[in-house]
Amino acid sequence: xxxxxxxxxxxxxxxxxxxxxxxxxxxxxxxxxxxxxxxxxxxxxxxxxxxxxxxxxxxxxxxxxxxxxxxxxxxxxxxxxxxxxxxxxxxxxxxxxxxxxxxxxxxxxxxxxxxxxxxxxxxxxxxxxxxxxxxxxxxxxxxxxxxxxxxxxxxxxxxxxxxxxxxxxxxxxxxxxxxxxxxxxxxxxxxxxxxxxxxxxxxxxxxxxxxxxxxxxxxxxxxxxxxxxxxxx
Numbered sequence: 001x002x003x004x005x006x007x008x009x010x011x012x013x014x015x016x017x018x019x020x021x022x023x024x025x026x027x028x029x030x031x032x033x034x035x036x037x038x039x040x041x042x043x044x045x046x047x048x049x050x051x052x053x054x055x056x057x058x059x060x061x062x063x064x065x066x067x068x069x070x071x072x073x074x075x076x077x078x079x080x081x082x083x084x085x086x087x088x089x090x091x092x093x094x095x096x097x098x099x100x101x102x103x104x105x106x107x108x109x110x111x112x113x114x115x116x117x118x119x120x121x122x123x124x125x126x127x128x129x130x131x132x133x134x135x136x137x138x139x140x141x142x143x144x145x146x147x148x149x150x151x152x153x154x155x156x157x158x159x160x161x162x163x164x165x166x167x168x169x170x171x172x173x174x175x176x177x178x179x180x181x182x183x184x185x186x187x188x189x190x191x192x193x194x195x196x197x198x199x200x201x202x203x204x205x206x207x208x209x210x211x212x213x214x215x216x217x218x219x220x221x222x223x224x225x226x227x228x229x230x231x232x233x
């Protein structure tokens with residue numbers, strides 16, 4: 001067991017950790033594709049206990065748990081070109097009015113290097129809700145070898161799944177309940193990569209989305225599936 005602290009920099013909601021970032025930390029404890037279930041809000045700037053695949057609070061509350069992915073991860077649609085992804089990002093509706101202003105992943109008001117600024121928009125000619133943008137990882141997120149850690153990659157793929165549903169139907173979002181994923185190749189600092197997301201299935205307040213990361217040539221780097229639970233109206 002070891003102690004970890006989720007710094008306020010890595011928040012999603014104002015007072016809770018970014019779901020993708022935390023899922024990525026736990027996924028590192030699993031060999032191969034992993035599924036991480038978030039069970040409670042994630043305290044910030046507070047010592048938490050990481051015991052193998054389980055993250056608990058100071059009072060023993062289970063916050064998140066990781067297991068090997070039981071189902072195959074979705075095959076992503078063919079990615080847009082780098083130019084098409086850049087054009088889609090320019091159409092992002094959350095640049096002027098951020099969906100979650102504090103969010104580590106999708107805030108447009110946080111500086112590059114403080115947040116990731118993942119701001120996807122509809123891909124021209126693609127089905128509704130198929131969104132993309134270009135992401136160039138900042139040097140502040142690289143390790144000693146210039147690679148981006150898995151938890152940052154998982155964080156980059158967090159919000160796009162929710163935003164894909166909102167782009168498609170105007171509803172969705174809410175709270176990330178479960179995220180499955182794998183990182184096949186880590187991006188390098190300064191490397192242009194293509195973030196994509198697409199809606200898969202909806203059942204009541206449950207929204208399932210696919211997410212993926214490609215290099216500039218269209219080779220798959222990471223992929224995942226998410227379950228989002230929309231808040232009651």
